[in-house]
Amino acid sequence: MISRRRFIQSIAAVALLPKQLLQAKGLLAANVFQVPKLEMGRRVGKEVYFDLNLQSTMSQILPNKRTLTWGINQNFLGVTLRANKGDKVHIKVSNQLNKTSTLHWHGMKLPAKADGGPHQPIEPGKAWLSEFDIIQPAATLWYHSHQIHKTGEQVYNGLAGLFIIDDTESAQLNLPSDYGVDDFPVIIQDREFNSDGSFRYLSGFREKLMGKMGQIILVNGVINPVMKAKKSLIRLRILNGSNARIYQLDFDDARPFHIIASDGGLLEKPVMANSIQLAPAERVEILVDVADGKMPMLRHTEGMTGMMMQQEQGRQPAVDIFQIDASRAERSSRQVPKQLVVHQLDSLKQVEKKRRFDLQMQMGPMLMMNAALGAKDLLKINGQSMDINRIDEVVKAGSVELWQINNTSMMAHPFHIHNVQFKIVNRRGKIEGHELGFKDIVLVNPNESVQVLIRFPKFSDAKIPYMYHCHILEHEDVGMMGQFTVV
Ligand code: C2O
Ligand code: CU
Ligand code: CU
Numbered sequence: 001m002i003s004r005r006r007f008i009q010s011i012a013a014v015a016l017l018p019k020q021l022l023q024a025k026g027l028l029a030a031n032v033f034q035v036p037k038l039e040m041g042r043r044v045g046k047e048v049y050f051d052l053n054l055q056s057t058m059s060q061i062l063p064n065k066r067t068l069t070w071g072i073n074q075n076f077l078g079v080t081l082r083a084n085k086g087d088k089v090h091i092k093v094s095n096q097l098n099k100t101s102t103l104h105w106h107g108m109k110l111p112a113k114a115d116g117g118p119h120q121p122i123e124p125g126k127a128w129l130s131e132f133d134i135i136q137p138a139a140t141l142w143y144h145s146h147q148i149h150k151t152g153e154q155v156y157n158g159l160a161g162l163f164i165i166d167d168t169e170s171a172q173l174n175l176p177s178d179y180g181v182d183d184f185p186v187i188i189q190d191r192e193f194n195s196d197g198s199f200r201y202l203s204g205f206r207e208k209l210m211g212k213m214g215q216i217i218l219v220n221g222v223i224n225p226v227m228k229a230k231k232s233l234i235r236l237r238i239l240n241g242s243n244a245r246i247y248q249l250d251f252d253d254a255r256p257f258h259i260i261a262s263d264g265g266l267l268e269k270p271v272m273a274n275s276i277q278l279a280p281a282e283r284v285e286i287l288v289d290v291a292d293g294k295m296p297m298l299r300h301t302e303g304m305t306g307m308m309m310q311q312e313q314g315r316q317p318a319v320d321i322f323q324i325d326a327s328r329a330e331r332s333s334r335q336v337p338k339q340l341v342v343h344q345l346d347s348l349k350q351v352e353k354k355r356r357f358d359l360q361m362q363m364g365p366m367l368m369m370n371a372a373l374g375a376k377d378l379l380k381i382n383g384q385s386m387d388i389n390r391i392d393e394v395v396k397a398g399s400v401e402l403w404q405i406n407n408t409s410m411m412a413h414p415f416h417i418h419n420v421q422f423k424i425v426n427r428r429g430k431i432e433g434h435e436l437g438f439k440d441i442v443l444v445n446p447n448e449s450v451q452v453l454i455r456f457p458k459f460s461d462a463k464i465p466y467m468y469h470c471h472i473l474e475h476e477d478v479g480m481m482g483q484f485t486v487v
Contacts, residue, residue, distance in 0.1 A: 014213040016190065016302065016319040022224060033227035033322065034220045035180040036161060039079040048083050050091040054101055054159065061221065065197030070097065070157035076221045078143065078161020080185055083134055085167040091130045095122040100147060101154055105163060106281065107141035107263055107440045109419055109457045112464035117418065118148040118388060119464055136421065138170035139265035140237040140283045148388060152212060152243050152473035153201050160241050162187065169341055170266060176235040176287065176334045184227065186238040188321060190214040190245050209378060211244020211472040219322045226323045232291035233332035234324065240278040243473040246412065246443065250275040252297040258336050261285035264421030264438025266340040273433055279414035279443040281471040284434045287336050290326035297323045346455050348425065350400040355393060358382050359444060359470065361409030378478065385479030393484035397460040404451045407444040413475065416441040418466035419457060426451035441471055460487045
């Protein structure tokens with residue numbers, strides 16, 4: 001038998017490079033904080049038309065090296081889409097890559113045929129039209145490739161961007177909302193590079209099993225950038241766009257900040273915190289007060305991130321992500337509201353159906369050998385791995401359900417459900433911070449059981465399914481995913 005200790009050693013996360021090493025390697029040259037281009041579409045009343053191109057090119061990420069990157073209307077990563085609740089969007093996605101791909105609107109409530117999952121592939125040279133009404137409140141959503149068995153690689157190459165929804169309620173709150181001025185996207189991703197500058201994706205079974213992690217952190221595609229703050233109150237829309245790494249974020253001066261939004265939009269009230277855990281695909285919006293004119297560094301501390309090795313290996317030193325230079329920040333006229341929005345809550349009494357999902361990972365002596373052989377059924381949900389021709393669950397449109405997700409494995413899995421924003425109603429620890437809000441993804445720790453309350457939107461389609469899956473993209477790609485229809 002593989003011992004627990006050996007297993008834990010074998011899955012220990014790939015350490016990130018500390019500042020000193022980055023400096024020594026010439027990677028820390030005070031890079032400028034990049035803001036992805038804003039794309040508001042072509043508007044005719046409430047109809048909004050977007051034209052997106054999946055494209056690839058050589059980009060400069062490392063000094064003196066070129067990296068082949070994929071992007072959406074830009075070289076690396078995607079432009080930020082922005083539209084309002086109540087709009088109808090028409091998004092034409094043209095695939096100019098030489099690989100089949102998809103674009104999925106993560107966190108969006110929408111008809112299954114517009115979802116952009118594995119059932120809406122776009123072949124090279126072809127285009128796909130996704131049309132839907134935006135029926136949900138202001139939020140920071142995102143979009144990314146969902147190509148079956150290839151999501152990890154395609155997102156790693158750069159097929160990911162933000163989708164911001166605005167609404168009139170949030171506009172009245174006097175929150176920082178000037179894109180690129182006091183309201184910033186912060187897409188955090190870790191990457192590994194080959195010596196020629198190209199991205200290094202999977203290089204062994206261990207990475208396939210544990211998820212791909214890299215030693216270098218990028219923010220909006222840039223290594224350790226510095227943001228020159230123009231205002232004293234800054235809103236950060238943080239997306240963990242990494243394939244597998246879970247971040248524990250804080251500032252180096254331990255300054256407190258206000259959490260104002262989770263995956264699905266604004267919380268009821270701002271929550272003061274000085275540290276946040278963010279699993280892959282999770283978003284959080286925070287307000288940071290930099291009126292002191294200092295230079296706080298956002299950092300990540302490995303070690304308390306969901307694995308059972310916490311006690312065994314302890315926490316590692318913090319690694320820098322990006323810095324805010326507030327030395328020239330002007331006084332902001334925006335402020336932290338006392339109250340944000342009121343959530344419409346469903347009660348447990350309304351639950352019409354309970355479902356249970358067991359997240360399973362093969363253990364024992366055969367694990368590493370099977371992983372080395374590329375066995376596809378190492379990671380399962382309810383004893384099965386994804387089959388695109390099998391519908392696992394059928395849900396009634398408009399109904400309320402309670403899903404219980406049990407993690408029976410030794411590592412944490414971020415569980416995501418398409419087409420919904422749910423509330424976490426039960427988990428081992430306290431439900432606090434951004435987990436108080438609406439969520440489309442929840443990190444389920446080893447041996448933990450989490451219950452989420454879901455009201456399904458009224459869209460129905462007997463044929464085309466939505467997905468639920470682990471958002472460690474390598475797990476999704478080997479089949480830790482299932483399908484449900486809503487009828
Ligand atoms: Cu973020 Cu099924 O996706
Ligand atoms: Cu999704
Ligand atoms: Cu997983």
